[in-house]
Every structure is written in structure tokens, then in C-alpha cells.
Amino acid sequence: MTQTKHMLSLLVENNAGVLSRIAGLFTRRGYNIDSLTVGETQDPKNSRMTIVMTCDEAALEQIKKQFNKLIEVIKVTELSYNNALTRELVLIKLEADENSRSRVIEIANIFRAKIIDVTAGTMTVEMTGDEVKISGFLELMRPFGVMELVRTGFCGIERG
Amino acid sequence: MTQTKHMLSLLVENNAGVLSRIAGLFTRRGYNIDSLTVGETQDPKNSRMTIVMTCDEAALEQIKKQFNKLIEVIKVTELSYNNALTRELVLIKLEADENSRSRVIEIANIFRAKIIDVTAGTMTVEMTGDEVKISGFLELMRPFGVMELVRTGFCGIERG
Numbered sequence: 001m002t003q004t005k006h007m008l009s010l011l012v013e014n015n016a017g018v019l020s021r022i023a024g025l026f027t028r029r030g031y032n033i034d035s036l037t038v039g040e041t042q043d044p045k046n047s048r049m050t051i052v053m054t055c056d057e058a059a060l061e062q063i064k065k066q067f068n069k070l071i072e073v074i075k076v077t078e079l080s081y082n083n084a085l086t087r088e089l090v091l092i093k094l095e096a097d098e099n100s101r102s103r104v105i106e107i108a109n110i111f112r113a114k115i116i117d118v119t120a121g122t123m124t125v126e127m128t129g130d131e132v133k134i135s136g137f138l139e140l141m142r143p144f145g146v147m148e149l150v151r152t153g154f155c156g157i158e159r160g
Numbered sequence: 161m162t163q164t165k166h167m168l169s170l171l172v173e174n175n176a177g178v179l180s181r182i183a184g185l186f187t188r189r190g191y192n193i194d195s196l197t198v199g200e201t202q203d204p205k206n207s208r209m210t211i212v213m214t215c216d217e218a219a220l221e222q223i224k225k226q227f228n229k230l231i232e233v234i235k236v237t238e239l240s241y242n243n244a245l246t247r248e249l250v251l252i253k254l255e256a257d258e259n260s261r262s263r264v265i266e267i268a269n270i271f272r273a274k275i276i277d278v279t280a281g282t283m284t285v286e287m288t289g290d291e292v293k294i295s296g297f298l299e300l301m302r303p304f305g306v307m308e309l310v311r312t313g314f315c316g317i318e319r320g
Contacts, residue, residue, distance in 0.1 A: 009310075016192045020183035027180040036179065039195045039248070039311030048310050085276055088199070089249035089288055091317040112274075116245055119320045128249055128288055150169075150208050151199030152312035157251040160279045 005034065006060050007086060007156055010049040010067060011041070011075040018072040022049065025066050031055055035088075035153025046074065050155040079156040081130075086156040089128050091116075092138070095145035096123040104144060111137045122147065165194065166220050167246060167316055170209040170227060171201070171235040178232040182209065185226050191215055195248075195313025206234065210315040239316040241290075246316040249288050251276075252298070255305035256283040264304060271297045282307065 012018050019038060026033055034052040041048045055063070060078075067076045079086060096104050097120065104123050108115055113127030127137055131154070138149075172178050179198060186193055194212040201208045215223070220238075227236045239246060256264050257280065264283050268275055273287030287297055291314070298309075 014192075016190055017187045019193060019196065020180060020187040023180035023183045027177045030176055032174075032176045033179060033198070035199045037197050037312040038193070039313040040309075041311075042306045042309040050310070050312075085251065085284060085286075087249060087251060087276075087286055089247060089312055089315065091245065091247060091315060093317055114272075116247075117319055122320060124245060124317060124319075126245075126247055126288060128286060146202045148317055149200075149202040150210070150315045150317050151201075152197040152210075152249055152315045153199040155249065155251060155310045155312045157253055157284060157308055157310050159277055159284075160282060 003054050003056050005052060005054050007079040007084070007154060008051045008064070008067070009077045009079050009156055010051065010073055012047050012049055013072040013074065014040070014045055014047045015072060018070070021070055021072070022067070025063065026053075029062070031059060031063065035151070037153045037155045050153070052154050077158065079158070084156040084158050086130050086154050087128050088131070088134055088154045089126070089152040090134055090138070091124060091126055091150040092141055092146060093122055093124045093148040094141060095121060095147060097121055100144055107140050113137065163214050163216050165212060165214050167239040167244070167314060168211045168224070168227070169237045169239050169316055170211065170233055172207050172209055173232040173234065174200070174205055174207045175232060178230070181230055181232070182227070185223065189222070191219060191223065195311070197313045197315045210239075210313070212314050237318065239318070244316040244318050246290050246314050247288050248291070248294055248314045249286070249312040250294055250298070251284060251286055251310040252301055252306060253282055253284045253308040254301060255281060255307060257281055260304055267300050273297065
């Protein structure tokens with residue numbers, strides 16, 4: 001079966017073991033996680049996890065079934081690019097001196113990215129977007145020389 | 161000893177088991193993770209993890225030592241609010257009708273947040289910032305009625 005990217009949003013109880021049990025599920029089955037984010041929700045008892053993975057439909061169904069068996073997992077939702085708004089935050093530190101600085105600013109403005117730090121030889125840019133926007137931005141930034149790239153991984157929220 | 165928030169940035173090899181081993185360390189010692197993000201770096205062989213936890217100095221030293229023992233962990237850096245730029249991405253879905261909509265937009269503009277979805281009864285706002293900015297923003301949004309809150313957790317990059 002064809003391998004595609006899937007994004008799962010998990011509402012989980014906020015306890016010390018849940019992350020390790022969820023990560024363990026992936027390890028035991030040899031599935032790799034493309035990205036994972038976990039943060040608080042409006043209710044401090046719960047956390048929201050967003051997991052992106054590349055797998056076929058059979059593996060996806062298997063993983064969802066396993067998640068639903070964990071007592072700490074309250075709800076599993078599959079987010080697609082149609083029913084959800086997905087965003088990632090990227091911090092990128094570039095080599096940039098006085099000659100290239102204005103070109104970096106130009107591209108950052110087009111993508112509504114923010115310059116958050118500048119030194120004599122570097123610039124650090126913050127930007128958010130969906131997958132298409134972020135990969136487009138990184139493509140344009142690469143020629144300047146990427147010194148460091150930090151990505152949060154995707155998070156998503158259902159529309160409407 | 162006093163419990164404070166600590167942020168660790170880990171450069172790790174990108175393999176299926178590493179997240180589970182790191183999460184397992186926390187579980188076994190009963191430490192809770194406030195937030196965790198993991199995403200790709202400029203080198204597809206490696207991932208960058210940013211972990212925020214609340215603990216005392218002794219626990220922090222213990223955890224750092226344990227991380228350094230894992231062969232998949234290439235480098236552990238402690239990020240402080242002085243040496244690093246830290247950011248989180250937040251998606252927040254609010255109850256908002258035609259009466260409250262303009263007030264939401266007003267606050268969003270002040271915080272340079274973006275409105276990414278609107279329906280007759282809801283608005284979804286995306287914003288990024290450091291801890292102070294985000295908690296300030298959430299404080300102002302709460303009275304409108306938060307239907308859903310998704311946070312990526314913090315990521316950070318060293319300055320300069």
C-alpha cells in the first residue's frame with residue numbers, strides 16, 4: 001500500500017507516563033514519527049499531542065486502534081488538510097552579512113516571517129505556516145547558508 | 161530545592177526508538193514534561209528536541225547525565241531566557257459572533273497574531289511568542305470563551 005503522511009491529534013491525560021507509552025507503541029512496531037508536539041490545553045488536566053507519521057492505511061488503522069486502548073487517551077482525531085488548519089513554527093539561523101541582509105529581509109517580508117535576532121554575521125528568522133509554505137520558505141533560505149534549523153513539528157486544529 | 165522551569169535542547173539521531181527512550185527516562189524517574197517538540201533539522205539524519213520541565217537543580221543534572229549516556233543523543237544544550245530565543249506556536253478557537261469579533265481582531269493585532277479561520281460563531285487565531293507574551297495573550301482571550309487550545313510546546317535557538 002502507498003505510504004502517505006497522516007496527522008493525528010490526541011487529547012490525553014496529563015501524566016508522566018503517557019508520552020512514553022505512546023512513543024513506545026511506535027518503537028515496538030518500527031514506525032517512525034515525522035514530528036510530535038505536546039502542549040497544554042485549556043484544561044490543565046489534559047494535554048494535546050499532534051503526531052505526524054508516514055505510513056500506509058493499514059498501519060494507520062492499527063496505530064489508531066492501539067491509541068484508543070490506552071486509558072490515558074481521551075480522544076483521537078485524524079486531521080486532514082481539508083478538515084483542519086495545520087501550522088508549524090520554524091526558527092532558522094542564517095549566515096548573513098551586510099551584503100545579503102536586505103535580500104533575507106525581502107524574502108522574510110513576503111512570507112510574513114519575523115527577523116528576531118541579528119548579529120554581524122547571522123540573522124535569525126521566525127516563521128509559521130503549513131507544510132507547503134514552510135518548505136517553500138526553507139528552499140529560498142537554503143542558499144544563504146543555514147547554520148541552525150529548529151522546527152516545533154506540526155500542530156493542528158479542526159476548522160469551524 | 162526550588163523547582164523552576166528548565167529548557168533543554170537535544171540534537172538526536174533520527175531513529176524510531178529515540179523518543180521512546182527519552183520519554184521513558186522521565187517516566188521511570190517520575191518527572192513530568194511540561195512540553196516537548198521534535199522536528200527535523202537542516203540535516204535529515206538528525207532531529208532536534210526541545211524539552212521544558214519543572215524540577216530542581218539536582219533533578220536537572222541527573223536528567224542531563226542520563227541524556228548524555230544515550231548513544232542517539234549527539235548534544236545537550238541548556239537554553240535559558242538569556243542565551244536563547246524561545247518561541248511557541250498557539251492555535252486558539254474562540255466563541256465569537258458579530259458583536260465580539262472586532263474586539264478579538266483588536267487584541268490580535270496588538271499581539272501580531274493572525275486570524276486564520278472565521279465562522280458565524282467562532283474565530284481561530286494563530287500566534288507565536290515567548291512565554292510572557294503567550295500567557296498575556298491567553299489571559300485576554302479567555303473571557304471570550306476558549307473552545308479549543310492547541311500549543312506546540314516551546315522550541316528554542318541559541319542567540320548570535
